Amino acid sequence: MGEAKRRKAMGQYPDTTTPKAPVLSAKSGRGSEAVTWEVLGDLAEHPKSESVIQLLEKLKREYGSIGGNTMLVTLEGAARTPIIKASVKGLSTFMGLIGGMQDLGLIDRLVDAPGPERGIDAAFS
Numbered sequence: 001m002g003e004a005k006r007r008k009a010m011g012q013y014p015d016t017t018t019p020k021a022p023v024l025s026a027k028s029g030r031g032s033e034a035v036t037w038e039v040l041g042d043l044a045e046h047p048k049s050e051s052v053i054q055l056l057e058k059l060k061r062e063y064g065s066i067g068g069n070t071m072l073v074t075l076e077g078a079a080r081t082p083i084i085k086a087s088v089k090g091l092s093t094f095m096g097l098i099g100g101m102q103d104l105g106l107i108d109r110l111v112d113a114p115g116p117e118r119g120i121d122a123a124f125s
Contacts, residue, residue, distance in 0.1 A: 052075050073121060076109075
């Protein structure tokens with residue numbers, strides 16, 4: 001039995017029949033990157049969304065792949081709807097992102113929260 005048939009028989013064959021929804025993001029299949037992000041809303045809704053994307057790209061290049069806990073950071077629009085959701089690994093990457101967002105003049109509404117809200121560690125607006 002060929003390798004592809006063996007994987008398919010064991011249920012390890014990729015599903016090519018279900019179309020995947022297009023998403024603007026910086027995710028890759030490796031899964032070990034320190035910074036990944038995706039756009040969930042309208043970038044025009046927040047005046048600093050393009051600056052946040054530039055910051056995320058800079059951090060992605062700077063930290064490459066790193067281990068550690070994964071934390072979620074969002075840029076929110078009106079009514080706390082997320083525009084950009086970033087997933088960062090490692091405390092140094094997380095602190096770099098938080099500092100960069102604060103340098104852009106953004107405020108973390110979860111700074112005094114006792115813990116994450118709906119899995120989100122920092123939510124900037």
